[in-house]
Amino acid sequence: MTDTSLAVIDPxxxxxxxAPAGIVPRKRTLQLGTALMTGxxxxxxxxxxxxxxxxxxxxxxxxxxxxxxxxxxxxxIPDSAQVELTAPTIIWxxxxxxxxxxxxxxVYSFKRNDRRHGLLALATTAMFGAAVINQVVxxxxxxxxxxxDVSGTAAASLIYTITGSHVIMICxxxxxxxxxxxxxxxxxxxxxxxxxxxxxAVFWYAMFSLYFVIWLLIFxxx
Amino acid sequence: xxxxxxxxxxxxxxxxxxEVYQRLPKNILTDGFSxxxxxxxxxxxxxxxxxxxxFTLVADILVRLERIDTDSVAIFSNAFAYEQWFTLQRxxxxxLFVVPMLIGIAMTMVPLQIxxxxxxxxxxxxxxxxxxxxxxxxxxxxxxxxxxxIDRGVDVINQPTQLSMVSLAGVVLSIIVAxxxxxxxxxxxxxxxxxxxxxxLFTWSMLVAGGIWLLSLPVLMANLIVMWVDARGDxxxxxxxxxxxxQISWAFDQPQVFAYAIPVLGLMGEVVPVAFxxxxxxxxxxxxxxxxFGAISFGxxxxxxxxxxxxxxxxxxxxxxxxxxxxxxxxGACAMTAKAAARGPQFSAHxxxxxxxxxxxxxxxxxxxxxxxxxxxxxxxSWLHDxxxxxxxxxxxxxxxxxxxxxxFDEVAESSLSGAMVQLTLMAGLLAAIxxxxxxxxxxLGERLPTGLGVVAGLTMLGGAVISAVPDAISGFLDxxxxxxxxxxxxxxxxxxxxxxxxxxxxxxxLGAVLAAVAVGLVFGTTDDEDIDDNDPWGGHTLEWLTxxxxxxxxFAGPLVVTSEAPLLDDDFENPYAEVAx
Numbered sequence: 060m061t062d063t064s065l066a067v068i069d070p071x072x073x074x075x076x077x078a079p080a081g082i083v084p085r086k087r088t089l090q091l092g093t094a095l096m097t098g099x100x101x102x103x104x105x106x107x108x109x110x111x112x113x114x115x116x117x118x119x120x121x122x123x124x125x126x127x128x129x130x131x132x133x134x135x136i137p138d139s140a141q142v143e144l145t146a147p148t149i150i151w152x153x154x155x156x157x158x159x160x161x162x163x164x165x166v167y168s169f170k171r172n173d174r175r176h177g178l179l180a181l182a183t184t185a186m187f188g189a190a191v192i193n194q195v196v197x198x199x200x201x202x203x204x205x206x207x208d209v210s211g212t213a214a215a216s217l218i219y220t221i222t223g224s225h226v227i228m229i230c231x232x233x234x235x236x237x238x239x240x241x242x243x244x245x246x247x248x249x250x251x252x253x254x255x256x257x258x259x260a261v262f263w264y265a266m267f268s269l270y271f272v273i274w275l276l277i278f279x280x281x
Numbered sequence: 282x283x284x285x286x287x288x289x290x291x292x293x294x295x296x297x298x299x300e301v302y303q304r305l306p307k308n309i310l311t312d313g314f315s316x317x318x319x320x321x322x323x324x325x326x327x328x329x330x331x332x333x334x335x336f337t338l339v340a341d342i343l344v345r346l347e348r349i350d351t352d353s354v355a356i357f358s359n360a361f362a363y364e365q366w367f368t369l370q371r372x373x374x375x376x377l378f379v380v381p382m383l384i385g386i387a388m389t390m391v392p393l394q395i396x397x398x399x400x401x402x403x404x405x406x407x408x409x410x411x412x413x414x415x416x417x418x419x420x421x422x423x424x425x426x427x428x429x430x431i432d433r434g435v436d437v438i439n440q441p442t443q444l445s446m447v448s449l450a451g452v453v454l455s456i457i458v459a460x461x462x463x464x465x466x467x468x469x470x471x472x473x474x475x476x477x478x479x480x481x482l483f484t485w486s487m488l489v490a491g492g493i494w495l496l497s498l499p500v501l502m503a504n505l506i507v508m509w510v511d512a513r514g515d516x517x518x519x520x521x522x523x524x525x526x527x528q529i530s531w532a533f534d535q536p537q538v539f540a541y542a543i544p545v546l547g548l549m550g551e552v553v554p555v556a557f558x559x560x561x562x563x564x565x566x567x568x569x570x571x572x573x574f575g576a577i578s579f580g581x582x583x584x585x586x587x588x589x590x591x592x593x594x595x596x597x598x599x600x601x602x603x604x605x606x607x608x609x610x611x612x613g614a615c616a617m618t619a620k621a622a623a624r625g626p627q628f629s630a631h632x633x634x635x636x637x638x639x640x641x642x643x644x645x646x647x648x649x650x651x652x653x654x655x656x657x658x659x660x661x662x663s664w665l666h667d668x669x670x671x672x673x674x675x676x677x678x679x680x681x682x683x684x685x686x687x688x689x690f691d692e693v694a695e696s697s698l699s700g701a702m703v704q705l706t707l708m709a710g711l712l713a714a715i716x717x718x719x720x721x722x723x724x725x726l727g728e729r730l731p732t733g734l735g736v737v738a739g740l741t742m743l744g745g746a747v748i749s750a751v752p753d754a755i756s757g758f759l760d761x762x763x764x765x766x767x768x769x770x771x772x773x774x775x776x777x778x779x780x781x782x783x784x785x786x787x788x789x790x791x792l793g794a795v796l797a798a799v800a801v802g803l804v805f806g807t808t809d810d811e812d813i814d815d816n817d818p819w820g821g822h823t824l825e826w827l828t829x830x831x832x833x834x835x836x837f838a839g840p841l842v843v844t845s846e847a848p849l850l851d852d853d854f855e856n857p858y859a860e861v862a863x
Contacts, residue, residue: 088401088469095461099499106503113587206514216511
């Protein structure tokens with residue numbers, strides 16, 4: 060091919076002129092790639108949820124056996140810990156819910172080349188994300204859970220792993236938003252970056268959905 | 282996030298503008314290490330995998346040498362050191378050798394097979410490559426400095442062990458990203474007219490394998506991260522201490538281990554039709570078989586650490602038995618193709634190697650079935666016992682037999698029999714990767730590789746794998762544990778372990794023969810035979826054989842339009858090169 064390739068390319072790939080019109084690139088490459096990585100993230104959390112559920116069930120079964128034998132038991136969540144539906148937990152939840160709305164606002168604005176609202180929506184979404192991270196750190200300080208040899212339960216390890224992983228997911232989402240913002244700032248027509256904004260949105264929605272499961276698993280059913 | 286750096290092209294003409302490719306590297310030694318060219322990235326994946334592979338096989342030899350004398354620990358300093366090397370060998374065989382070899386082949390060949398100029402996310406592919414390589418080196422080092430995910434029997438988790446967890450997570454993450462790149466490329470970069478129903482079978486098998494890896498390997502990451510967070514705590518370790526490897530062993534055991542051998546089927550379906558110069562018969566059935574094989578090899582649910590009953594679940598048992606079916610479907614498709622051709626195949630090293638890979642996979646499938654035989658047969662014998670009792674026959678031996686099966690096979694499942702199955706499966710994956718290397722050598726290396734050395738390498742590796750695995754399977758029935766170096770002395774087990782050691786030497790020699798073949802091919806070049814077209818020496822059916830050997834940056838001079846799974850056999854295929862070549 061070495062001696063022929065350039066001749067074929069120009070002008071307009073004449074050698075294939077008899078063929079149907081050139082390849083129409085399949086759209087949404089970036090969205091598909093993001094969706095696949097988001098799917099992998101969901102499987103990661105599914106693994107964590109599975110470990111949490113099976114470890115908790117094993118602990119509770121053992122607890123029941125020990126109680127029937129009249130022996131001293133340790134609860135799954137130590138008495139000293141505060142894994143409750145407190146105000147920060149609710150704010151955590153509602154902040155993410157509002158960020159989902161503003162994320163859709165980002166996509167809507169990008170699609171219509173509304174640069175001003177697009178950037179405003181991006182900043183608002185990022186602010187909600189940062190607020191959630193702040194809430195989580197506050198919550199960690201309030202939990203009173205310690206990974207130690209006194210509690211005799213794996214709850215602390217699992218709760219910190221799950222919530223910590225979710226915070227990392229939020230951070231990745233914020234990095235994506237930052238890239239979207241850079242693209243928007245550097246471009247006169249932001250509608251060409253709608254694909255990018257929609258990809259970030261896919262990831263953001265998955266992040267929110269996962270929080271919903273975390274909320275149910277850790278703070279409701281414990 | 283490198284995956285976000287991709288700028289969607291306005292059209293394929295922009296994508297394929299020649300000036301774009303002037304910037305691509307031509308030499309791995311100059312700017313290849315910063316390359317986004319899928320061929321360079323694929324070659325570096327393969328190079329890294331071979332280097333790690335040499336190390337892995339040396340580790341395998343040492344482990345088997347140690348097991349010759351079951352009375353004491355002689356080669357390693359103590360039993361823990363033996364377990365460190367055993368687990369390192371198992372982990373690196375999968376994630377540093379076999380899977381990266383397949384990824385390297387796929388990254389190089391998948392874009393060529395589907396008529397694409399590049400991967401979907403070349404920078405993400407490069408990021409995955411370097412993350413994998415750095416994490417792999419750190420992982421090996423962490424194991425060497427008294428780390429490693431072994432079962433120490435104590436709750437102390439030292440820092441090297443924590444480093445092993447994080448570095449292995451890095452390796453797994455990079456493989457996940459690589460799988461994402463391959464899957465996205467297949468979905469979005471195909472030539473016009475190439476639906477998912479008529480992608481080449483190797484590409485299809487990589488789509489299935491990539492999908493299964495994307496679904497299952499994040500769960501392995503979850504295991505590792507939970508262990509790591511737990512290990513960072515103070516003293517109490519719910520997820521560690523005495524059973525570290527057990528928690529991740531599902532990723533190196535049945536059925537998940539078969540997910541690393543999915544491309545074996547794709548490669549077989551690729552080279553057999555070319556050898557017979559015919560389209561593959563029942564192409565759709567072959568695709569369904571590969572998809573089915575992938576589906577039942579998903580093993581993230583079979584975590585015996587968290588669910589001890591997982592290995593007796595119906596999904597696990599039926600999955601093990603059903604593994605053979607898709608392999609047989611593909612063998613049937615190949616046989617029908619051969620019959621339709623009504624002539625002998627064009628013999629080649631890659632055909633022989635692909636056949637050997639299939640033999641290894643079939644053998645592994647048989648061992649997998651034996652492992653679940655109790656779960657399958659014991660209930661049947663119990664039921665027969667109940668029936669005979671009901672009709673008044675006193676056949677107590679049926680019940681005794683069912684109990685014996687349950688007891689003895691539970692032990693066998695945890696013995697070195699499992700190691701034999703894993704060894705054979707991974708060797709099948711490796712043989713497929715080597716078959717791919719020989720088949721696509723003109724595209725990957727620019728030269729054909731010597732057939733004789735390829736066949737010798739394949740026979741040596743398959744023979745070595747069988748010789749090392751079969752004694753392991755037998756000694757599994759003699760209660761030899763998979764992990765323990767020193768066990769109650771049994772003369773027969775020691776003899777079997779000696780044979781197994783010889784097998785591991787043969788596997789190492791086989792890899793040496795592959796490297797020799799590559800060296801001979803690169804140094805002495807392809808024989809100057811005017812009858813053979815260097816761009817398409819085998820008479821291939823798929824798009825990669827349209828390009829030069831090795832392909833120019835950008836791969837294809839123009840967009841391609843296809844209408845079947847073997848476009849080069851189509852009468853109406855417009856070859857963009859034919860006109861210019863006249």
